[in-house]
Amino acid sequence: MENLKWSRYNFLLNSSRHGKFIYNSYTNTFLELDDSLFEDFNSLSQSKSVQKDLRDIFSQEELMYFKDNYILNESDDDLVDIMHHQSMARIFDKKHLVLTIAPTQNCNFNCSYCYEKWRNSGSMSDETEDALIKHLNELKVTFGLETINLTWYGGEPLLEHMRIASLGKKINKLGIKIIECEIITNGYLFNEKNVQTLIDVGVNQVQITIDGFKEIHDQRRPLLSGIGTFDKIIKNLDFFFANENKDKLTIALRVNIDKSNSDTYLETYNWLKSRYPQENLLVYPGWIYLDETNEKKCDCFGRNEATDFCLDLSKNNGIVSEKIFPDDINMECLVRNPNSLIVGWKGEIYKCFEDLGNEELIVGSLHDKDIWTNQELISKYSVGIDHYNDPKCIKCSYLPICNGGCPLRRLENKYHGKSNDCCTPFKGRLNDYLELYYENIQRK
Structure with missing residues (x-):
């Protein structure tokens, strides 16, 4: 003692x-x-x-x-070593795989803030489907792969609903436990037939974006032809929540906000929760991030501004839009795990959602004997930007609940001279969150 x-x-x-x-x-x-x-x-x-x-x-x-x-x-420094070791164990764990599949980069929308500036048209072939199944089976047999977190992504993945049906069934037959299975879709094709397809292949959560009411949403998220999409998405949601499958999927409605539409979020939230009062509906704000090279500018929120927005929602309206108490579930972003995959429609492999379609950031291919071809970028993501090697991070009181922030933003800071704010929203605002958390406990 x-x-x-x-x-x-x-x-x-x-x-x-x-x-x-x-x-x-x-x-x-x-x-x-x-x-x-x-x-x-x-x-x-x-x-x-x-x-x-x-x-x-x-x-x-x-x-x-x-x-x-x-x-x-x-010794707090000894605790840092323990946390670092635990982080490395998670990063190099080959028994769990975070897998994202983009069966196409085609999209039927022309969103005003889309960051997929490297989008290229095309759809996944049978050959690529077979190559992915072969690789997953090799991971199971050779490295003891036991579990997968699976995300269907795009472009708009439901443009390739038949590929999702075919590939999803084959993945399920591998006998690897799927812990979470999500699809990120714009909701335009979330119709009866496609809902059944998603349920059949084990999808349990659907993320759909609605950026406010019709006038705002249609301006920000129109079809390629310029026609609005709000009415069709709401029609699809109305049908889903009225049919027998309504309890089989969690619907996460993301409302992308910046300073131009943030004042409508509360009204949008209340309208959606009133229209769909089911427990399996989540509504939450999504923060648009566009770097200075993106031509599609928006008036984005900074970290503290986003924190103020969420705290005000909770204090004034009782709406908890993000976690208000740090959790102790330590996870690594998929880009930090050398084994995790974002698979493009050609079988090319990336490490980050924002890298998808950028040929300079391809790290491998399912069609190569040794699928990993860009060890330099893989190493930068997994160890080069490791926050446990950052002198400021390892002395920070928030280290255990921060996890280093977004790896891509850290990579931009270290290797491209940027100055992104990577810190946890709790930094400097922890007292506000703890008071709010305590008040919620008292109410319950």
């Missing part, structure tokens, strides 16, 4: 409305404190070094509890 110190992962909260608390980001512990204990902790937090023996301040039982929850520990 003699070497225990105050952890840099501790955060003290003195709320004028709710009392005094401590949060530890390493263990995700959130405790309410009495005045005496708060003062003891506050004194420790402000000391450069502990002047008094901790046994003079706390009982043996208290010391053991604080040690077990890492509020007091011997």
